[in-house]
Amino acid sequence: MGPEQVGEWVLRELPRLNRAVLHDHAPPELLVTELGERVLAELPDVTRLSPEEAQRLVVHLGFAGASVARHYQEHTPGGIEHPERAFLPLTAGGDRIPFRAYFAALAEHTGTGHYDRDSYSSLVRWNVGTIRVSLHGEALAELPGIFDDGHIRTYTGTPGEERFFVLVKTGEAIELAVNCVLLPLTVAHADLIGESARRRVRGATVLLAALRRLFLDFASLPAEQTMAAEVFMDVFRQFAAHWTPGDIPPSGALDPEALKRDFLLGIAEPGYDQQARRLFPALLEAERAEIDALMSEPTLPRRLLAEIGSDESALAEADEGDLRRLVAQHPALVDWYRLLAMHARVSGAHLMLSKKFLFKPQRERDRAGMGDRLLISNRAGTTGMTETYLDRLTRARQNHTLARLRPVLIGGNPENAPDQAIDSGQETGPAVVTELAG
């Protein structure tokens, strides 16, 4: 079986085997045997693959590895403490290279600095087809996938899983567009209050409003058009098990465009930099470099305040009259305020998703005495973020650099209301369009 047939196996056989194991219709060993004999045994030496073939194989073996890890840990006493033992029976190629060593070599061979296990990048970005984002008909961003077959690989072959991967990648694509629009404003001496900058800031705000809408729509559609919370909790996220103790499982927290936006716009959460750096091993090399660069630069709102001869402590000390005069003198502040307010509202919408699909149903289970899943707790995210921490992040985004302007922007002049005109354009069609190729 060459690398291309592996793709067929992951699309057709793996979901069937996973369903069979989950329904106790087959023992987990069946998956290990089939994977070992039908897939891994015939894999070529990694160096014979092109970087793109290596990327596709990282996606495929990522799904296979996650499946092996999950079933082993659910079926073997002590398995959770020793996840790496799941892979001991598995070797790849004629030279019988241990599965995890082969996977690590493959990850290295992609040239992307990919982690030595499955990741957000492989599961979401590489797996789902290319997504393009346009604003008012202008193409702004393209987030490529590495398959052009129109398929989305999943663990159990359900449309809900496909929809979840598409949701996350669509979100990331919109975030990429936001960052593309804002990044030119980070060059030294960029004018942040002129008409061209204001257009960018307004464009980014409209894009963020579309991201928020995407989140709200996913929450409001019936379960059969999205993913039922029980499926998310009991099926989907249980595949994000450890491959080795302490490694970083795939998570939305590894969405690099969200991290970049936080560092572009600033986030008043102590320790946020270190928290982001802890996730670095699971990111790609280019992502680590871009995020690192943004971390060491002043945020856009701080640069903006510097440009108008102010700073955060001056804003904190200013009275309402001072603030009013400042806004009258620099109307760009209104656009920047709206951008930061929308960024916070996106965070609030995401928080709502996490509560609806995870934290609330788990609280209900706790109240009913049903307990938690043994493998992946549903009381926290896969990288360990708790509901309280996600609440805090949302509050930190609400408490943004220009939050002091709120009283003079809301209430006073109705034209300054932060969300006005953001969702407009509905009669003429949506301002933001996302297209999934294939």
Ligand code: HEM
């Ligand atoms: C039903 C949909 C979703 C649910 C239930 C959900 C749930 C969660 C949970 C539980 C966490 C904590 C993760 C951890 O501990 O590692 C998290 C974090 C995160 N998720 Fe999601 N998520 C959803 C959709 C999305 C989408 C579509 C995106 C990206 C466009 C996204 C981006 C993030 C980010 C950036 C974080 C880090 C926390 C933050 O910055 O606020 N999530 N999510």
